[in-house]
Amino acid sequence: MSEEPKPRRRQARGERRIAQLLQAAANVFCAYGYTATSTNAIAREASVSPGTLYQYFPNKEAIAIELGERLLTEMREAHGQAFTPANLALPLPEMLDVVVDPMIAFNCENPVFLALMHGSEVPGRIAEEHDALHANLLNSVRDVIAHFAPELSPEERARIADMTFAIFKGGLGLVLAAPEGAEREATIAELKTVLLRYLSPLVTVPH
């Protein structure tokens, strides 16, 4: 039961290669999907030989795992910053702004996140972690809804949270498809309008 069976000494060059390989993997995963992407294609995108790739990752799945874990960590940070008690106390329209904007921004900067998390073709490990994150996000949304409409039954709250999240995911796809600039901003505004119109009739607590 040794704690560190492989205390591999890694040089700065190695860390750079890993980042470079993960960036290349993100690009090709984004373009062709996980299954259709070959490890040689990742190496080529990174301008590196296949052998070099396998110096840093034991197999193809590990690349997606590492990429997924880094993205999930970032996502959890964005999630934590978005769903703070202070933000939750805001009136509904402002609350939507401070919760939706960071989530949108994260996905705009990391389009591979959706690509990896969405497909059912991803390795099991990521799917599990994604499910956990998904459950966490849903719980946060449930809490928000409970805060604005405490008299709803848990079943109703759960259903509304599911629907709210589904709307967000659908709108997110539109936002990512829109060209950056005014059109994207308009799409984001429209998404917030949808959420506001859906949720505001539920509010029974004055702010």
Add this chain to the structure above:
Amino acid sequence: MSEEPKPRRRQARGERRIAQLLQAAANVFCAYGYTATSTNAIAREASVSPGTLYQYFPNKEAIAIELGERLLTEMREAHGQAFTPANLALPLPEMLDVVVDPMIAFNCENPVFLALMHGSEVPGRIAEEHDALHANLLNSVRDVIAHFAPELSPEERARIADMTFAIFKGGLGLVLAAPEGAEREATIAELKTVLLRYLSPLVTVPH
């Protein structure tokens, strides 16, 4: 320029095999996705040898094409029945019922449709046909919105139609994920609530 280069005489048994193979393909595509599905797996699911499969389809892509075309034809029928002038003249809540219900029903009966049309891993031919269908559906939605809110600018209408469709797709995923029965019905009702609350403030024409 002969019109029928291969007037293959097909027996009833052959037609049955084709249907059987397409059904099997639908099952495995649905479970594992197009890319991860092997032709041998399709043949096995259909209790048939690989050679038999290739008697009816020239290659793997052709299976997805044929399946996709049959589904698209059915979908177009459902679409045509849903967006009739008579239905369009209904008040908004009833209009939502008669348009949303057939679309939901089709996707519940053919879950492989979403699986094939959604992934970017599908062969190009289906993606093209799907884009065409998508554009048609969007146009129909735009017409509906123009009917209820004629004073909106075309850009606004387009954006609202895009968002409406995105909401529907997101909600559709939830509906398919819900177990059949009361829970699914409740999810469908919730989806209609979303659409109603989003669209009703736009209505400026009395019915």
Add this chain to the structure above:
DNA sequence: AGAAAACGCGAGTGATCACTCGTGTTTGCC
């Protein structure tokens, strides 16, 4: 400087997959 270890390479290897082919069986037609 010199040794050890990390880095880097790319042809090679075994497995898997889409697809074929030679052969045997069933069906439709006279």
Add this chain to the structure above:
DNA sequence: GGCAAACACGAGTGATCACTCGCGTTTTCT
């Protein structure tokens, strides 16, 4: 019944892909 065509089979084939290995280069440590 008998013939031709459609149907059915499954081991085999070439290509592709994930992954390896032997060897040369660069970095780090003393």
